[in-house]
Amino acid sequence: MRLLFIGDVYGAPGIAAVQAYLKRHRDAFDFVVANGENCAGGFGITRSQFRSLRDAGVDVVTLGNHTFDQAETAELLEETPRLVRPLTYPRGTPGVGFVTLPARDGTRVTIGQVMGRIFMDPMDDPFDAADAIVEAAGPNDPVIVEVHAEATSEKRVLTYHLEGRVSAVIGSHTHVQTADEAIHQGTASITDVGMTGVEHSSIGMRFEEVHHRMRTKRPRRFKPATGTATLCAVALTLEGRRAHTIERVRWRAEEAS
Ligand SMILES: [Fe+2]
Structure with a gap:
């Protein structure tokens, strides 16, 4: 089966890129995942943005450290298992940290998410959480x-911890795609799948305000970058638990016109 994993979708330009790409390529995949935690200008996802991704052909939307930036997300997490937040949140957090759903070809696919603890908010052990996803x-x-x-x-x-036990380990959050995709013991991996957003930006935000803050140490409200987004993703070919191929995708939406 073919699975597409789309990197952090950032703001309206990111959503537009997902729509444009999947309009052309959705039928090439049995299952599509997208990280959507930056849809709301870098701060979480709204109900209507989740709907837009689903309507575009995304099967599962994942989150991350911005999971609860929008007030309505907690309720949305309780309504649908197709929105997945890190399993490493404390016990009792709304929503699920993994989900198993049928792909177009009938394969049952499990998508789970864990969050790291280095340079991030402290959370539960991602190694234990990853093991729990495998066991489920x-x-x-x-x-x-x-x-x-x-x-x-x-x-x-x-x-390394998961090699030989899962189909793929996909890194996200840094918004810059790495060129280290590999397959070991049937497990595909990439350190970071990249961002689906405006590339000429401070990982999604306009440069001007970020530059001001970095140079003066004075606050200024950040604004999401505008313009044409680039979609970053990886395309996987899977058979049973094993991955056969992993290919990086970096597609500029303006190539479509
Ligand atoms: Fe993040």
């Missing part, structure tokens, strides 16, 4: 673990 999946079904984390070393060690 069917014995031969594809399992994708998204590691939403800042530190490359932590993502690499979590990948």
Whole structure:
């Protein structure tokens, strides 16, 4: 089966890029995942943005450290298992940290997310959480673990921890796609899948305000960058639990016109 994992969708330009890309390529995939925690200008996701991604053909939307930036997300998490937040949140947090759903070809796919602890808010152990995701999946079904984390070393060690036991370990959060995709023991990996947003920006925000803050140490409200987004993703070919191929995708929406 073919699975597409789309990197952090940032603001309206990011959502537009997902819509444009999937309009052309949705039929090439049996299952599509997108990280949507930056849809609301970098701060979480609204109900209507979640709906837009679903309508575009995304099967599961994942979150991260911005999960609860929008007030309505807690309620939305209780309504649908197709919105997945890190399993490493404390016990009793609304929503699910993994979900198993049928792909177009009938395969049952498990998508789970953990968050790292280095340079991030303290959370539960991502290694234990990743093990729990593996244990919950069917014995031969594809399992994708998204590691939403800042530190490359932590993502690499979590990948090592999961090699041979999951189909793919996909890093997210840094918004810059890395060129280290690989397959070991049937597990595909990439340290960071990248951002689906305006590339000429401070990882999604306009430069002007971020530049001001960095140079003066005085606050100024950040604004999301405008313009044409680039979609970053990885395309996976999976058979049972094993990954056969992983290909990076970096697609500029303006190439569509
Ligand atoms: Fe993040």
